Amino acid sequence: MSDFDVQKKQIVDTAQALVRKGYLMATGGNISLRIPNRNAFAITPSNYDYFKMTPDDVCILDFEMKKTEGHLKPSVESAMHGAIYQARPDVNAIVHTHQAYVSALTLIKMPIPALFDEQARFLGRSVDIIPYAPSGTGMLKNTVAKHVKNHNNAFMMQNHGALVFGHDMERAVHNVEILEKCALAYLLAICSEKKISKIPLAIREIAFAKLRGDQKKIEQGERVTSGE
Numbered sequence: 001m002s003d004f005d006v007q008k009k010q011i012v013d014t015a016q017a018l019v020r021k022g023y024l025m026a027t028g029g030n031i032s033l034r035i036p037n038r039n040a041f042a043i044t045p046s047n048y049d050y051f052k053m054t055p056d057d058v059c060i061l062d063f064e065m066k067k068t069e070g071h072l073k074p075s076v077e078s079a080m081h082g083a084i085y086q087a088r089p090d091v092n093a094i095v096h097t098h099q100a101y102v103s104a105l106t107l108i109k110m111p112i113p114a115l116f117d118e119q120a121r122f123l124g125r126s127v128d129i130i131p132y133a134p135s136g137t138g139m140l141k142n143t144v145a146k147h148v149k150n151h152n153n154a155f156m157m158q159n160h161g162a163l164v165f166g167h168d169m170e171r172a173v174h175n176v177e178i179l180e181k182c183a184l185a186y187l188l189a190i191c192s193e194k195k196i197s198k199i200p201l202a203i204r205e206i207a208f209a210k211l212r213g214d215q216k217k218i219e220q221g222e223r224v225t226s227g228e
């Protein structure tokens with residue numbers, strides 16, 4: 001038994017749901033949840049089959065990367081997750097995947113501009129490319145920590161995959177799905193070689209202002225609903 005059984009179970013359930021939906025493959029990717037008021041987070045173990053994973057396999061780390069619970073090695077990207085929680089007080093759940101269409105865009109280094117209303121409302125003004133750094137390095141952690149300060153909730157890591165945030169796990173999973181839909185639509189549009197239309201700038205800014213409004217409430221400890 002652990003004080004964090006609820007968070008650990010939510011991580012395992014989410015990971016398995018994301019494998020079933022095709023966003024996580026093999027042992028790739030990692031998922032974490034902030035532990036409220038503890039300067040700590042729960043994260044998936046490194047290189048471990050999601051369908052063998054049980055809540056006991058999930059690690060608890062503090063922001064100094066000290067493991068306080070878990071018998072397995074934590075994800076190699078743990079320091080990146082810790083840096084994001086410290087840089088973004090509005091973020092309580094992080095999902096990193098190697099989902100296919102986002103991965104394709106990371107190879108051609110094409111950021112996704114504001115194409116759809118719900119994209120701007122939940123993912124932010126654009127989905128930017130975070131420049132390449134090798135997995136599990138301090139260089140990647142530092143590069144990511146710098147980029148996430150623009151308050152967007154989805155990023156593409158060059159030659160790697162997707163990085164998606166939510167104020168809770170449900171929102172983070174919805175954002176993973178919105179991102180993949182945007183990536184696929186954008187790739188198909190690019191392939192047409194026609195001019196790609198974006199949503200009007202004013203609409204993008206209104207949608208982003210709503211997202212920032214939610215984030216500020218969460219930073220102040222208020223609850224927000226995932227709707228609209």
Ligand SMILES: [Zn+2]
Binds near residue numbers: 029097098160
């Ligand atoms: Zn990865």
